[in-house]
Amino acid sequence: MDSVDRDIILALQEDGRLSNLDLAARVGLSAAPCHRRVRRLQADGVITGFRAVIDHAAVNRGCEVIILADLVAKDLSTVEDFESQVAGMPEVVELRRMFSVPDYLIRVRVRDLAEYESWLTTRLIGHPAIARVDSRITMKLLKHEP
Template sequence: MKLDKFDREILRVLQQDATVSMAELSQKVGLSHTPCWRRVKRMEADGIIVGKVTLLNSKKLNLGVSVFIFVTLKNHDGDSLTDFEQAVQSIDEVVECHTTSGEKDYLLKVVVESIEEYENLLKNKLTHLPLVDHLSSTFALKQVKNTTQLPIKSQ
């Protein structure tokens, strides 16, 4: 789907504040209410807008430890990959899972309260994921940038 300047501006505004009213949104992007609403609905129907969420402050929720884990599997056939990917879905502390190129198969991002909690997660869940050969953990010391906004270009 081709996006014009109004579509892109709608996306930029909604990424900054998904709770903005349609009246405010239409004013900010320079469209009247109905055409703006139609564009939003079209982008939702086309799967460009996939949902609206509330972002939480992990530190205020005592979830200040972020761990990045490289995972190498023993096998790389389709069933092995599918089994691993399905199993990782059930671990709430895993907030992201990416397949990767190169020597490692996956990159996980885990968010927990403490190093002790991570150690428990590692021993009781992560090492028991299907076909895991090797896990390599790296602890984030400080978050320098955190954005959920995609870089929407003007055109």
């Protein structure tokens, strides 16, 4: 990867809808070599996809909660079952297994606090592997990389 590849990546991170011609002009290439580089970056797994950036409040998902969770047991079966179930929940937008404490960081998006309380008590706390949860409600999003 060279500086042109890095410039392509930065430009696409800023605006993933750039046409190949506009992208090529930004990074100082003609269209064909730029297109080849983008395809190579995709084939190499550097660029893994393109997506729309959504205003979550506009789609009734404006309340974000970060949950720190610990499991009762950490055997492979319990961990795999927990991760599979939680990752499949549509409210969960990020699930990370952590080193040390807590065991997991879970980021959830819901309509409001009432929906979060309902989800937490019926879906997450009800899982037999959960030992403890600590909820952190986002006051204001100051920086975000989509």
